[in-house]
Amino acid sequence: MRGMVITSAYAVRHSWRRFLLSGIARPLTVLVATSILLSGCQSLFDQSYEPNVSPSNNPQIVDEVQKNDPRAQMGAREHPRIVASYGGEYHDEKTEKLVARIAGALTAVSENPNQSYRITILNSPAINAFALPGGYLYVTRGLLALANDASEVAAVLSHEMAHVTANHGIERQRREEAEVIASRVVAEVLSSDLAGKQALARGKLRLAAFSRQQELQADVIGVRMLGEAGYDPYAAARFLDSMANYSHFTSVDPDADQSLDFLSSHPNAPQRVELARRHARAFGPEGTHGDSGRDYFLNGIDGLLYGDSPQEGYVRGQTFLHGSLGIRFEVPAGFQIDNKVEAVLATGAGDVAIRFDGVADNQKRTLTNYISSGWVTGLLPETIQETTVNGLEAATARASAERWDFDITVIRIGSQIFRFLTAVPKGSPLLQPTADTLRATFRRITPQEAQSLKPLRIRVVTVKPGETIGTLAARMMGTERKLDLFKLINALQTGSTLAPGTRVKLISE
Structure with missing residues (x-):
């Protein structure tokens, strides 16, 4: 959590066997614009699609990034938002030179060698990479930390470069704009009846199918670029394996079946690994082609920041600590903490979720008045009560909305209000003990503790x-x-x- 984050409302989303809390209530148009531009990788593939993995005879040419290029203008417009949402840019000379070296080798064999790229290393521990129209490429330091050689990073970058050269961002924009309009009409005409929901679902499926075709195309182009640039073409399959293993490692419920999450932004690993290997075989048997670039890759990431940055606080096991804010708290055993820029999220078994953030307190209202000021949906006013948390002024309340019960705890330190929101399925007995753990462990840290972080x-x-x-x-x-x-x-x-x-x-x- 980066310093103070002012949020206006809470919303709750339930994903397959995992529950995350959305932080900022943003207009639909903002959400749509961002989703259009990010080349997110979808999960299922049409196996009837048989691509040609040989060198391209008909490259899909796009203009070089220029000020008058609408693609570049689109990327430039969204670039600051992307950087801000991923913790800013990560600057380290040797790491930046490493990524530039890899990208340069790939550009020479790309579908359009004249395409310019602006590559940004994002200061985020998340494992992600994506592209914006106009040649804006992004890779997180978390992805670089997981990779084991230059070929694996090249596999990621070549895939994202393929999205740019194939104009996927522009195609996706046109398709999604049409779907947004259609969805709005359906919602207005059919309201929330069954027919309306079915129509909206069909629209989402069409979008998913379109994205899968794009992903297949980017996979094929990417593996071809790997082989032609002299990298190991099997690196794509290797890194997909590593990402699947990491997902299993970090999962709250490692044995949960994720395959039914049809619209997940994460790939269906076993299927995609096999497809990547199939494409790589065009360059020969595994282990006989390409340079992995392991030594110069390791030189380039030695000293790379891992996990949370000081500005966002630190996760150490079940504990969150923030030196600048001077606070710490613990989540119950078995919970997985996800320290994002806008908030700290934690998820546990039984679909239990926690959100923690902070707001500036300029009006000096009582905390009971603050809770009832309209930012909590489904608030039960009769449950609001004053209390203390380890000697700090605090207040608590309960709320209920749709299928969820909530505990709200707010704590004042100076001119700041820290907020916990705990959510459980209606009737779950886990609400009280989870919230109690947060309140019992939240406290100020000493200057010595802060300095040792x-x-x-x-x-x-x-x-x-x-x-x-x-x-x-x-x-x-x-x-x-x-x-x-x-x-x-x-x-x-x-x-x-x-x-x-x-x-x-x-x-x-």
Whole structure:
């Protein structure tokens, strides 16, 4: 959470077996504009589509990024919003040179070698990459931390470059604008009856199918670029495996079946891995083609910031700490904390979700008056009451909306109000104990505690004689699952061993 974030309303979304809290009530037009421009990767693929993975005989040419290019203008307009929503830009000279080197090699063999690109490393621990029209490419430092060689980063960048050269952003805009208009008409004419809902669902399916076709095309072009640039064409499949393993590692419910989330922005990993391998076979058997670029990649990410940045506070196991704000709290055991720019989110079993953020308190209202000031939907006024939280002025209340029950806790420190919103399915017995844990553990931290907080970084080390996966994993920081995370960020399989002289990644201060 970056300092103080002023939000105007709360909204709740339920995703397949996971519950996240939306932070800012934004107009529909803003949400639509952002979704149009991000080339999000959809999850299911039409396996009847048989692409040609040979070098392109008919490249799809787009103009070089220029001020008078409408594509570039679109990208330039959205660029500041993207950067702000992902924690700003991440600047490190050697890491930026690494990404530029990879992108340069890919550009030379792209569908349009004259296309210019503006590549931004986003200061976010999330694992993501996407493109805007006009050659704006984005990759998060979280993705760079997970990758294990230059070929894997090249696989991601080539895929996103393919979205640009194939004009997917423009095509998607036209299709989504039509769907938005159609959806608005359906909503107005048919209201919320069954026919209206079915019509809206059909519109979403058409959008998903269109996006899947785009993703297939970008996959094919991307793998071709990998091979022609001299990188390992099988890197795309390898990194898809790593992303699937990371998703499993971070999941609150690792055994949950995610395949039914039809409109998920994450790929259906097993199917997509096989498709990527099929495309790569055009360049020969696995292990016989291309340079992985592992050594210069590791040199480029040594010292890379890992996880949360100091401006957003730190997650350490079940604890959130923020040195600048001078606070800390804990979530119950088994919860997964997601520290986003706009708020701290946490999800647990039983569809329990927590949101934490803060607002400036300029009016000096009582906290009971603040709770009842209109920002809580479904508030039960009779439940509002004053209290204290570890000696701090506080107030609590309950709310109920649709299928959810909520606990609201607000705490004042100086001119700031910190807010907890806990949500559970109606009637769940987990609401009270979850909210109690938050209140019991929220407190100020001492100046000494704040000073001791340091960010985590990727450290590249060389395996010495006698060192094992276990002894190296024991040096990991910032996680209770040291062995699992060490194997994950180094793409090590069960039964793997490390020979002396091998270079590996550790996470430490």
